[in-house]
Amino acid sequence: MSQLEIKDLHVAIGDKPIVRGFTLTIRRGEVHAIMGPNGTGKSTLAKAVAGHPDYTITGGDVLLDGKSILTHEADERARAGLFLAFQYPSDIPGVSIANFLRAAVQARLAEGEELDATAYYQRLYAKMDLLKIDRKFTSRSVNDGFSGGEKKRCEILQMAMLEPKFALMDETDSGLDIDALRIVADGVNALRAAAHPPGILLITHYQRLLDYIVPDHVHVMWDGRIVKSGDKSLALELEAKGYDWVKKEFAAA
Amino acid sequence: MANSATDTLPPAADPATDNPVVGIDQTKGDFSYKVDYEFDAGTGLSEKTVRYISSVKKEAPWILEFRLNALKKFLSMPMPTHWATKDLENIHFDKIRYYLSQGQKPKRTWDEVPDDIKKTFERLGIPEQERKFLAGVEAQFDSEAAYSNIKDLVAKQGVIFANSTEALREHPEIFRKFFGKVIPTGDNKFSALNSAVFSGGSFIYVPKGVKVAQPLQAYFRINAENFGQFERTLIIADEGSEVVYMEGCTAPKFSTSTLHSAVVELVALKGAKIQYITVQNWANNVFNLVTKRGVAHEEAEIKWIDCNIGSRLTMKYPGVVLKGRKARGEVLSIALANDGQHQDTGAKMIHAADETTSNIIAKSISVGQGRSTYRGIVHIPRHLKGCKNNTECDALLINSNSRTDTYPAITVRGDKNATQHEASVSKVNEEMIFYMQSRGLTEGQAMSLAVNGFINDLARQFPMEYSVELKRLIDLEMEGSVG
Ligand SMILES: Nc1ncnc2c1ncn2[C@@H]1O[C@H](COP(=O)(O)OP(=O)(O)OP(=O)(O)O)[C@@H](O)[C@H]1O
Ligand SMILES: [Mg+2]
Numbered sequence: 189m190s191q192l193e194i195k196d197l198h199v200a201i202g203d204k205p206i207v208r209g210f211t212l213t214i215r216r217g218e219v220h221a222i223m224g225p226n227g228t229g230k231s232t233l234a235k236a237v238a239g240h241p242d243y244t245i246t247g248g249d250v251l252l253d254g255k256s257i258l259t260h261e262a263d264e265r266a267r268a269g270l271f272l273a274f275q276y277p278s279d280i281p282g283v284s285i286a287n288f289l290r291a292a293v294q295a296r297l298a299e300g301e302e303l304d305a306t307a308y309y310q311r312l313y314a315k316m317d318l319l320k321i322d323r324k325f326t327s328r329s330v331n332d333g334f335s336g337g338e339k340k341r342c343e344i345l346q347m348a349m350l351e352p353k354f355a356l357m358d359e360t361d362s363g364l365d366i367d368a369l370r371i372v373a374d375g376v377n378a379l380r381a382a383a384h385p386p387g388i389l390l391i392t393h394y395q396r397l398l399d400y401i402v403p404d405h406v407h408v409m410w411d412g413r414i415v416k417s418g419d420k421s422l423a424l425e426l427e428a429k430g431y432d433w434v435k436k437e438f439a440a441a
Numbered sequence: 442m443a444n445s446a447t448d449t450l451p452p453a454a455d456p457a458t459d460n461p462v463v464g465i466d467q468t469k470g471d472f473s474y475k476v477d478y479e480f481d482a483g484t485g486l487s488e489k490t491v492r493y494i495s496s497v498k499k500e501a502p503w504i505l506e507f508r509l510n511a512l513k514k515f516l517s518m519p520m521p522t523h524w525a526t527k528d529l530e531n532i533h534f535d536k537i538r539y540y541l542s543q544g545q546k547p548k549r550t551w552d553e554v555p556d557d558i559k560k561t562f563e564r565l566g567i568p569e570q571e572r573k574f575l576a577g578v579e580a581q582f583d584s585e586a587a588y589s590n591i592k593d594l595v596a597k598q599g600v601i602f603a604n605s606t607e608a609l610r611e612h613p614e615i616f617r618k619f620f621g622k623v624i625p626t627g628d629n630k631f632s633a634l635n636s637a638v639f640s641g642g643s644f645i646y647v648p649k650g651v652k653v654a655q656p657l658q659a660y661f662r663i664n665a666e667n668f669g670q671f672e673r674t675l676i677i678a679d680e681g682s683e684v685v686y687m688e689g690c691t692a693p694k695f696s697t698s699t700l701h702s703a704v705v706e707l708v709a710l711k712g713a714k715i716q717y718i719t720v721q722n723w724a725n726n727v728f729n730l731v732t733k734r735g736v737a738h739e740e741a742e743i744k745w746i747d748c749n750i751g752s753r754l755t756m757k758y759p760g761v762v763l764k765g766r767k768a769r770g771e772v773l774s775i776a777l778a779n780d781g782q783h784q785d786t787g788a789k790m791i792h793a794a795d796e797t798t799s800n801i802i803a804k805s806i807s808v809g810q811g812r813s814t815y816r817g818i819v820h821i822p823r824h825l826k827g828c829k830n831n832t833e834c835d836a837l838l839i840n841s842n843s844r845t846d847t848y849p850a851i852t853v854r855g856d857k858n859a860t861q862h863e864a865s866v867s868k869v870n871e872e873m874i875f876y877m878q879s880r881g882l883t884e885g886q887a888m889s890l891a892v893n894g895f896i897n898d899l900a901r902q903f904p905m906e907y908s909v910e911l912k913r914l915i916d917l918e919m920e921g922s923v924g
Contacts, residue, residue: 235875238879239878239879240875241871241875242871261878261883261884262875262878262879263878263879263880263881263882263883263884263886263887265879266878266879266880266881267881271879272879274876274879277876278870278872278873278875278876279873280873280876280877280890280891280894281894281895281897282893282894282895282896282897282898283890283891283893283894283897287890288877288880288890289880291882291886291890292880292881292882295880295881295882295883295886296881329894346880350880350881
């Protein structure tokens with residue numbers, strides 16, 4: 189079974205340890221939600237797993253289908269099937285969504301293999317329709333001048349086009365209006381229903397997203413590690429009680 | 442290298458002042474000078490070299506006079522190192538070969554061409570035959586057929602499209618009138634040098650009202666001479682006519698010659714339009730010192746699209762003298778400086794009539810130790826009304842060692858004119874590169890995309906095949922620039 193294993197991972201930014209012993213295994217087809225207070229290291233974890241060069245891995249390992257990927261560059265990890273939907277996606281002035289995604293799709297082909305442009309556009313348009321993204325967006329520069337919600341939708345479009353084995357979705361719901369939230373959730377659920385669904389790590393602050401994308405597991409991250417795990421009822425409990433009780437419980441433990 | 446902080450770029454010449462050399466009386470009778478056609482002009486520059494070139498070309502005496510006068514100017518003028526880089530002092534004029542006769546055979550064989558160069562040709566998809574020429578293995582790329590085709594085609598519309606030697610010999614009445622007027626011999630040291638030893642380049646005359654449908658390309662006429670170091674181009678668009686000219690090719694040129702110094706003059710008469718497009722990629726031992734200027738008469742339009750990649754030092758400031766009411770001038774330029782390269786480029790807009798408008802958009806990319814300099818002049822005298830200039834200079838730095846300088850000189854006198862100036866310097870942002878890498882693009886591909894995105898709004902204005910080639914070139918440059 190294909191899986192992404194994060195084992196006792198420690199990540200530092202400069203000298204500052206941020207992720208401190210994070211362990212989680214995600215199998216393909218599973219959705220794991222991660223919740224936790226601001227600044228607790230969720231984005232750092234996601235970017236470190238994706239291979240951000242500024243984040244130093246000071247301990248532990250990340251394995252994709254049993255092989256460590258820590259020595260691989262971010263692009264190799266991506267081509268191996270990892271995808272990060274950014275909390276704050278960068279804009280790329282002058283590069284259209286169509287050209288950007290085309291380059292990304294092309295990068296996954298074997299050397300010498302040419303992309304079938306017609307098929308590519310058909311697929312792109314189909315995914316855009318699914319996510320209710322206006323076709324005019326294909327010629328717009330990636331994220332350049334996009335509203336917060338448009339950026340998030342564009343992230344999901346990319347995910348849908350690149351069909352990763354594992355997706356790390358960092359607060360994809362923040363900035364989405366109620367309708368957009370449903371559209372994005374439908375898009376993700378469509379991927380889950382596919383023949384080879386991805387494993388998903390879903391970082392969120394809001395229980396509402398989990399009404400639409402129902403997680404198999406919910407974890408609470410605190411101070412750089414998972415301190416509590418449960419099923420989707422845990423999210424409801426957090427929503428009702430806040431994080432204080434987790435803190436207390438954790439402190440008592 | 443220290444950089445002089447003041448901009449003392451020499452002012453453009455007043456177009457109303459004729460170049461005195463052109464007025465010199467032509468003595469009758471053929472000039473005769475005994476020459477040995479077996480040899481080229483040798484190395485070094487003297488009166489003998491100039492006479493040799495002129496006699497090989499069987500030129501009229503006024504041209505020889507023009508050349509000799511230019512030689513004097515060249516020898517007497519100082520290097521412009523008070524404002525330009527000191528690197529100019531490294532040009533050894535006595536070691537340069539100023540003219541290569543037709544019979545001259547290159548000494549290099551294909552086997553001696555370095556592998557990385559061969560690979561580059563392959564990547565760029567350069568046809569076999571051209572590769573040999575570009576690598577300096579063959580003196581001539583035989584595309585004469587294609588050239589005469591287009592020549593004949595446009596001749597039907599009355600267009601003269603010839604090389605400089607031919608044109609000066611066969612159509613002196615047309616070309617002499619404008620030759621050396623837009624850019625007087627003594628405009629700068631290198632225009633003087635070109636005026637003394639020029640050879641190759643295109644002369645074009647487009648008659649009144651004729652709109653040349655297809656772009657004319659120097660590319661069709663690649664041979665040792667046209668690809669040479671001192672080509673001279675003069676384009677005259679008569680009233681209401683239109684022409685697009687494209688020069689250069691994006692394949693790197695691996696010549697043993699290290700100095701390229703061209704002069705390009707454009708004349709757009711009333712209501713005419715000239716668009717001049719250059720995409721050049723020089724080997725990084727080349728000094729590329731080019732003077733380009735056009736005169737736009739009433740309601741005429743001159744547009745320079747200039748793209749410089751490679752070379753050790755490029756100094757090039759295409760200009761437009763806006764001579765007639767409502768004339769328009771535009772310079773769109775892209776410069777890419779990689780390690781060991783210095784792109785010193787810019788534009789000159791000399792407003793000399795009311796309601797003239799000019800637009801300058803310059804984008805530079807500095808990679809590694811590469812250095813880019815923007816140098817510009819926009820001159821609008823006090824007595825003019827309704828003139829407008831827009832200048833935008835954007836620089837992109839690809840690593841912290843890159844440097845970029847901007848010396849815009851905008852002199853606008855009087856309050857009846859408007860200028861707008863914007864400049865920006867940005868770095869390729871690490872988060873952006875990571876974002877692209879996280880989608881599966883290599884660092885090099887990500888850099889290429891970022892750079893292509895940076896120039897995209899300009900590149901879109903290029904003819905299709907040029908922007909495609911430009912993109913490929915940038916891909917190659919970027920690939921080599923990441924560790
Ligand atoms: N580049 C950086 N330099 C210094 N500190 C950083 C950097 N990036 C993140 N941090 C710090 O690391 C800690 C964890 O940040 P991170 O973005 O991972 O939190 P998060 O759990 O995603 O928070 P949020 O819920 O607000 O998105 C924070 O204290 C943050 O300030
Ligand atoms: Mg975060």
